[in-house]
Amino acid sequence: MATTAPPADADPPECPVCLSPFDATSAVPRVLPCGHSLCGPCIGALPPASAAAAGSSLRCPLCCQCVPFSRALGPSSLPKNLALLALLPSSPPSPSHTITATAPAPLPLPLHASHSRLLSRFRHAVLPESASPLRSAPTPACLASGSLDSDLGAPWFCARGSPVSLLPIETRPGEGRPPAEQEAEFYRPSHAARVLAAIGALSDAAMEELAGLIASSARLARRVCRVYGVWMDPDAPPLWMVSERHPRSFSQLLEEEMVAQIGFVVMEACEVIMRLHGEGLALGCLGLDCFCLDSFGHCLLDFSRVLALCRGVRAGVSSYSIGALIAPEVVAVLGDTLRMKNHDFDGFFGCSSDIWSLGCLLVSLLTRDERLVAGWNSEGSYDDWEKKVGTRLNASLLGTQLEPLAAIIVSCLSYDPKGRPEIADVWKCVRGLLMKSGDVTLAPDDDFAVQKSFRCLLLGELSSMFAESSAVESDGKAQLSRGAEDSSSNQDDVSNGGCRNDRALDLSGIDDPESAGMFKSATLIAHRDCVTGLAIGGGFLFSSSYDKTINVWSLQDFSHVQCLKGHEHKITTIVVVDNENHSLCISGDSGSGIFVWRIDSTLKEEPLNKWYEHNDWLYRGVICLAVSGTGYLYSGSRDKSIKAWSLEDYSLRCTMTGHKSTVSCLAVASGILYSGSWDGTIRSWWLTDHTPLSVLEDDIAGSIAPVLSISTEANFVVSSYENGYFKIWKNDVLVKSEKLQNGAIYAVKLSGKWFYSGGWDKIIKIQELLEDESEVELRDVASITCDTIITSILSWDERLIVGQFNRDIKVYYKAQ
Template sequence: MEGIKKIKPIILIFKRKIKKKSRVPSKECKKKKKMESAPSSSQDQDDDLPECPVCLQPFDPISAVPRVLPCGHSICHVCLPLLPPPLSSLPNSLRCPSCTQLVPFDRQVGPASLPKNLDLLHFVCPNGDKPSSRTRAEVSASRVAEVSAQKPLLWSHQNLLSFWKNFVLPENLVILGGNGDGGIKFGTFGATIGSPWFCKEKQRISLLQVKAESFVHDKSEWYQASYIYRMMDLIEKLGDKAREELGFLLEASSRVPYGISKAYGLWLDLTGKQGSNLYMVCEGFDRKMEFSSKPADEQSMFQVGVACMEFCEIITNLHSEGISCGCLGFECFYLNKHGHVILSLNEVIGLCRRLREVSFEGDYTSLSDVEILLAPELLTKLHKGPIKEFSTEVSVNYSSDVWCLACLVFTHLTGNMQFGTELMQNLDKDFVQFYEDWKKKVLNKMESVLTGTKFESLMGIIESCLCYEPQKRPHAVNLYRAFQNVLLGSCGEDEVTSCDLLSAKESSNYCLLLSYIHLVDLETRDERGRLEANILDVEAGKRGKDGTAHGGMHDATLIGHRDCVTGLVIGGGFLFSSSYDKTINVWSLQDFSRIQTLRGHEHRIMAIITTDHVSESFCITGDAGSGIFIWKISSPLESEVFKSWYEHNDWRYSGIHSLAFSDSGYLYTGSGDKSIKAWSFQDQSLVCTMTGHKSTVSCLSVRDGILYSGSWDGTVRLWWLSDHTPLCLLGANEVPSNLAPVLSLSSSASLAASTYENGYLKIWRNEMLVRSEKVKAGAIYALYLEQNLIFTGGWDKAVNIQEVSENELEVEISDVASIKCDAIITSLIYWKGKLFVGLSNKEIKVFHMQF
């Protein structure tokens, strides 16, 4: 029975969601119909009564008494004890079904431990009348709180990375070699890698340039985007259509059983002089296939026939995956170590790119010098205009490849490699009649070679492959079967020539010739020239009077402190910075000028926060002598201390190391005496002292009615803000030898993060550790969590920017960029596209980075 009771509220919530989705007419539509048809009745007004978000039962003073949770939402007294605790270690707590906030709930006392919502009861029964009874099917779900999804600051990182992560090759894996045509380079793998690539060291590869970076935003001395971020950024910039086609090609190439070069994935070359270049990496081969200039004789006829059958098999395999080439060339074919024919995908795409470049230039006569096999229907279209113009009008089907395949067979049998030149040179004439005359000469040449051989029976199907009309050409598989039957001797002449001359498929397919990948490359090639001057400006570091670099990422330096900067906060439209020099500097957020310096502390300032209380803004600071100072943020700014007082504790353990403020009007201080003190902001009286930590409380954070505290004892503790009692200890099961001092804490809407002296970053969700990763070699003094971005800085003098992607099961961290600084980073904050970094060398750096 207990198990059924625990499951019951979950089932009710699930039913509520289904009911909400299945309701077709909206409330507005219902109200409009009621107003038009009849006057409103008490029954109609009852539809808008508030209800319990769990069971959907309207609140009433008898069967569904509303009880108010500490977060402010109400739940009926029947559902309250049925809601399970979020963790076994937190039996006296529950999560509000409306806002998911963790709130205390004494299960021994039960619903009576929470107050009734008298305002709701008065609204439901204003005159003390007995509430009307309704079935749950009649209850509206209008009061169910909707949590809006957070919009990521970056591109759709999670969606891109989830698909492309298996196609992203490691950064330092490729060793570049020579260059080829059509944006192709050659190289080798510098190391052996396993799943999902399974490549050996020094394996030969070919690289096809897919895209060059349209602008270089990280050519600066201090900003360096991560490899994976730049990879995803370029993939995103390809556009939806090109990105879809590239992903399809990579997936399909891995499924082709035989005959084409294996596509390993994508690799980003970071060594380019004018930005990063994105490449598709495919298997490479040393031996190109050689086409003899002489007709095949009787001794070599069998080997030539096997090669022709392999041509047919390759094209058939591509067509089975929905891929057509559109054009082919003799340079696209290689031989593997076993002597079998292999088609290089990169060479085919490079050949298509060269054809596109010629079509864009408009000089179609130059095609005669390019060894491209192009079907007559495409030649005529090409003569009328660039490929880009007719790519949306013409569906290049598989029959175009069959024509190219027949030309390959003819070339390999007869040794004639320049028979297509005549077609390109005579496009201005009556091309149809000229083509028929050309076709007769080709067939006569082939007949003279094949007559008297076992391949003589292939004349019929080869002639059908060269038909001018695409729909009359057979499939590539028919030609493959014809060669197979002749070589194996399994059928007679009648059976060979009776192959079905099926019409070419009219269904759409992915054609390499009409790929959007080529269009992207051609468009960005023009952009590079226009942006070259801007790139050089950033590389040269040209700066204005304000110290910012023009043309890319910007930075500025704020100088005003005489010792290490200890804290940075923003409040009241100003930037506040604290320092060991016992002062607080106030800076303008518009031009970063220093507006004022606040003095009053007699010891080093260790902590600083800003807060809004009773429609006024305040800056609160704490120093190493246990002094607490409150500064009023007004216009104009006041230089005098608004209020100040000191903690009374043992001088050996004195010092305010951290501060936090709650909406209820309490100021919390983390001290060197291992305690957390709660102060009334109204009269500065000590409300209570929270103990539990075994060392200095180094950082504090407030979120959703819970106080997070980190200590040098290596633990993070949670406290209820309602009564200042302990909630739980995070990471209580960790081995003591693995503990390191907690140096900083930060929290967002759904996550909390902590950093440690040993360089670890830990992320917590729903009071559970979901990610623990060493992100730096030394201590991490500064941490800032901004929705799905994490900024960390510390001993290594660099700011790491990482992106958090989460789902119901796990949380992943991926590097976005790193920023180099000149000194140890002690504090940082991100605000509206600007990153403020406090350093140990007295400076404050401002980096402009709009994600």
């Protein structure tokens, strides 16, 4: 019967034994087989009915009946009294069970993300929202700095407080977050989905470039600052590229007098550029701030600072003012508007352009004069500038162990790209001078450059972003802004949401899962008590309920078609047989009745057939049903057995036993019947001869809990439990076990790669099942907050249909 809220001044229901008020944690009302409800601690303390059955029975203190009870499984093996729990006061909330007393905030997830295709490529590049590295509110075009707000595990392995640089990635307005007027009240976009949406909004070239930088930084570990991945502020775009940051830059070396130390740094800078060229990547421009030194004094290239410098150059800022070292041939291309518009760069760039920039950087380090190399394209000829640089460089290195290095560095500044040496030659020269040895067997391969085509970072899509706002000039000098250092922390703005009743069902244009639009919900109201099952067949939606009726709904507009009556007890389960010969709706009730209804245009109110299982009245009740393609109907009951019925003459063909408690759920897949029970196990049976196949159980101590729901797809079996856990079995091998919700999970559905779950927590979680050769993962995709307990879930035609404890049926869908 329907549950109504008690008066505000009414006493809460209490246990008839200890007189303690029932609650949802320590004194959960459990239903004994005789029908009386006691709290869990009292049930566990009751003496056995007899010495002979000390471990398998007890005597009800109210009616004195001897009832079965497994001491090994404990009170948790008995069902909760949901009607009594619904009468519990919701205010003030219990500190230990706040989630059931208040409307829970939805997980930060959207409904059905359409960017799953990007996940395989960027799975380990999306930083969690908890990282929250942004410590300031910089101008969108500027390089920001901050630190990680939480520890990051695999694959990043970064400690909380690690300094990072953040480079904005330009996204179109509204990308990564739907407009406020389009956000449904029952869900909130997730961090991961918003990041993937922003990545998907990039051009193909920008996406390729971003993925390439992340991958290259991982391969060039300890040569470049690691690009951890991308992150987005929970409040607004842009997308940020987050990378490792070291505060000590090359500019600080200008103040040091140790030529030997600068020589080792020069050698490492050469190695960095060689490794980049080995990746097929040319920079196009360099600056002293593009390199930094780690805590051990080793040289690293910072991709974030390189891109920030490139954006300044592309925005038209004077290279002299921002310290950008750009080869003459690159400057010529940048000045050719037609060539830049057509992206006609073939044959103009290669590793020689970076050799020129590196040569200028080495001159700045060795002469300690940044302005010397910055004026090559000012007044005077290039030859005069080259001679001036050579003279200064020779004077600076005179009498030092690096004196012979001057000649090869000057040759790096040759106007003709073909006249410049290879970077490997510079490396060999520096190493030979520092090591006092002619052995260069450790030199990198200097023939790789001719084997690869190069992509230039300066001319890429990431460098052309924020072109208008990058040119920030003040008093003739451009500034590359940096965020304040760790001055404040971000607070996540998590807004609560709940299901919205939207009865206007505009279903046009929702069949395309990739189509843009808003998410809506509709409420189907006809039942007078808890919805216990949903099924689709013959062009109709069928719903069963404790009110002893089956309601039929049109799948065209979800209008109510008919109410089927006939059951004398609460309907607990429903299935549909939909084949070429006939379509049948089959329902089971708590009085062991099984009713068969024909599905046709007439939808007759009288059942086609009905019968009752023959079992003891204490154990009567059909809990679950399943149908196989071999012409059998399977019923699971409180008598711990599974019965196989022929759909031809509705006769009992077989009884399968093995479970030690109520059979709570059934599922059929790939010629196998799976059965779940309150004894915490899942058993599999051959459909051909109904013989037992195997038992799926978790060997971990303390992990036994009643199985409440099973769903199958291909070679996967997913099960949910009363303790909030779910388990995934692949080929009958447990591959994942994880706590998903705080309360019982009454309904799970695996449809393709989508995994739906809901239960006591009043939250529907939608996740994507990801499978590779070594592991199975679940990625959060959607979350919906409901007003009441979820009892059944059905996915059909891009719609999510949900049965609820408060008698409502919710339909969630995407409308344009």
